[in-house]
Amino acid sequence: MSGRVVEGAHGGGGVESRELVRDLFLARLGNPVLNRLDDFGLVDLPPGRVALTTDAFVVTPWRFPGGNLGDLAVCGTVNDLAMSGARPRYLTAGFILPEGFPLADLEEVVDAMARRALQAGVEIVAGDTKVVDSGMGPFITTAGVGVVPAGVVIAGDRARVGDVVLLSGDIGRHGIAVLSRRAGLAFRTEVVSDVAPLGGLVAELLASGCEVHVLRDPTRGGVAGTLNEIAAQSGVEIEIDEQAIPVVAGVRSACDLLGFDPLHIANEGCMLAVVPGAEAARALAALQGCPEGQRAVMIGRVRHGGARVVARTPLGGRRLVDAPAGELLPRIC
Amino acid sequence: MSGRVVEGAHGGGGVESRELVRDLFLARLGNPVLNRLDDFGLVDLPPGRVALTTDAFVVTPWRFPGGNLGDLAVCGTVNDLAMSGARPRYLTAGFILPEGFPLADLEEVVDAMARRALQAGVEIVAGDTKVVDSGMGPFITTAGVGVVPAGVVIAGDRARVGDVVLLSGDIGRHGIAVLSRRAGLAFRTEVVSDVAPLGGLVAELLASGCEVHVLRDPTRGGVAGTLNEIAAQSGVEIEIDEQAIPVVAGVRSACDLLGFDPLHIANEGCMLAVVPGAEAARALAALQGCPEGQRAVMIGRVRHGGARVVARTPLGGRRLVDAPAGELLPRIC
Secondary structure: OOOOEOOHHHHOOOHHHHHHHHHHHHHHHOOOOHHHOOOOEEEEEOOEEEEEEEEEEOOOOOEEOOEEHHHHHHHHHHHHHHOOOOEEEEEEEEEEEEOOOEHHHHHHHHHHHHHHHHHHOOEEEEEEEEEEOOOOOOEEEEEEEEEOOOOOOOOOOOOOOOEEEEEOOOOOHHHHHHHOOOOOOOOOOOOOOOOOOOHHHHHHHHHOOOOOOEEEOOOOOHHHHHHHHHHHHHOOEEEEEHHHOOOOHHHHHHHHHHOOOHHHOOOOOOOEEEEEHHHHHHHHHHHHOOHHHOOOEEEEEEEOOOOEEEEEOOOOOEEEOOOOOOOOOOOOO | OOOOEOOHHHHOOOHHHHHHHHHHHHHHHOOOOHHHOOOOEEEEEOOEEEEEEEEEEOOOOOEEOOEEHHHHHHHHHHHHHHOOOOEEEEEEEEEEEEOOOEHHHHHHHHHHHHHHHHHHOOEEEEEEEEEEOOOOOOEEEEEEEEEOOOOOOOOOOOOOOOEEEEEOOOOOHHHHHHHOOOOOOOOOOOOOOOOOOOHHHHHHHHHOOOOOOEEEOOOOOHHHHHHHHHHHHHOOEEEEEHHHOOOOHHHHHHHHHHOOOHHHOOOOOOOEEEEEHHHHHHHHHHHHOOHHHOOOEEEEEEEOOOOEEEEEOOOOOEEEOOOOOOOOOOOOO
C-alpha cells in the first residue's frame, strides 16, 4: 500500500474499510478471533477477577526515538493491566486516523503494535477505524483485559507505614525522547524512550512470593505525580531519597536545559512497587533478575503523616514533592 | 463547572486531571469500581465465553436530534456486544477532548453516557482523558465486555439457506438526523436518531427459546452494507423484499432530496436477525413484544447462490444491492 494515504472512505464502513482491515490490520495483527470479522471478539476467560483498563494515545509527534504511537498503544495498556497484578491477555484497539495519513506510516504503527503484542503475550481481538479531517492525529485508544491470579490484591490504597518504595529503572527517558522531536523544541539528545511492556517483570515479582501492596507505572505526571496519587489514596506520607533515583546523563542535561524536574517527566517502561519493608531485599532481587528491572533500586519508604510526598535532600533537609500542575508536558503519550 | 472550558492541563495527569475526573466524570459515572481511581477496574466475571468489542465515536456535529456523542458511545458498544448474544456488562471509555471545549458541553455528553449506561445495565469501570489542540473532536472510544450465555452461538458466518432475515424497526433515522445538522447541508426534518441500547431486545429474543444464527446492527454502511457482510461471511445469497423495509416519511423525503438510498444510511437502534425459517413467527413475536422492536418485520430470506444481496423490486424483478462504496456519509457515529 506504499504511496497511498488514508481516505475518508477507509472509515465509512463500506468496501474501502473492509480492504483496509484485511490488507493492513489483519495482515499484521490477525489471529483466529480477530480474523472472524465479527463486530465483537469472543474469548474464554478463567473464572475469577478480571482487570479492565483503557488509555487514549495522542502522542505528538507520533514517531519518537525508541518507538512510535503503536508501541505506546500496546505497552501503555498492557502496563496498566500489569499494575493490578493481572496477566495481560486481550486488547481492543480503536483508530482515529486523519485523512491523508500515509498508509506506509500506518503500517509502521501497526507493525509496532504487532511486535509489542507478541512481546507482551497479548492478542488484539477487536478493533475499529474512523477517519477524521486531516491536521490532527493519528490517535489510538486501546482497552485491555487481564486475569488477576487468586490471592493477589494490589491497589493504590494499600501502601502501609513501614512499606518501602522500589523503582524498577531509571526515569524520564520517554518524556525527553518525545520532547526532543517536538517542533519548536528540537534539541540534540541520545535519549531513547523506555517504552516496554512490564507484564513479565510483574509476573517475576509475584512469582518470587513477595507480598506486593501497590504497583504503578509513573507515566503522565511522572514519579512525583504517581507517588502523590498513592499517598493520597493510602492516606500516608511517602519519603523518597532523591539521590537514589537513577537518571541517565542525557535526561539530566535535557531537564537542566528545559527547566524540568526529572520527577515530573513521563515514563513508559518503568514501575514503582510498594512492598513491606521485610520483603525489600527479595523484591529487589526479583526485579533485578529481569531485563526490564536490572537497575531496580529502593527509593523511599512509607511513613506516618499527611497524604504527601517529601524528598530528603543531599544536605539532610526535607522538601515537599508536589504533583505537577498546569500543562507541563502535553501529549506525551 | 459552567463557563469553563477544557484546558491542556486537564489531560496532563496532574492536579487538574484529577479534578476533572472527580468533579465531572465520577460525579456522573461513579460506581465502586471506578471510584477507586486505580489505573484499572477490577470486576468479577462468571466462567465461560466473554465478548469484547470497541468503537471509536467521532460524530460531527457532536449533538444531533435525538442524542449526542455520549448516547452513541454507550449504545454503539453495548449493541456490538448484544449482537454476539452477550449480556453487556462493563464498558471502558477513552476521551480525546479539544482544548477550549466547554465543560458544560462535556457535562451534557457525560450525562447522556450515564443515562444510557443505566438504561443498558452496564457500568463504566475504567477511563482515560487526553486533551488535544482545538479544532477537532471531542472523540470517545469505548470498549465493552459482555457475558455470552451457555449454548448461544451467534456469528456472521452462521446464516444458512432457508433462514429468514428480520429487521427490528424502521431504518435510516440516525444518519439523516446527523446530516440534518451538518454545516453546509442543513435541512429541515422532524427525523430524530434511533440511538438506543439493544441488549434488552436481544435478551427477549433469546429468552423466547428461538434459535438465532446471526444478529447485527446496521450502523455504518446501513442495511445494505451489513447484509453484504453477512452474505460474504456465510457464503450465501440474501434476498430482500425492498417494500417490506419500514422507512418513515421524513427519512424517505430526506433521501430523495439528497440522492441517498435508505439502505445505505446508518442506524444506531435497530438490528437485523437471521433465524431459521421455522422460527420466524416466534422470533417476530418476541421482537414485537419489546418497545425497541414493535415495528419488527421479516424483510428477506437466505438462498443458495453467490455471496451477494439482491432485492426483489415491486415489479417482480431482481436488482443487486451493493455495499456502499466511497465516502458516502463520513463521521456519522
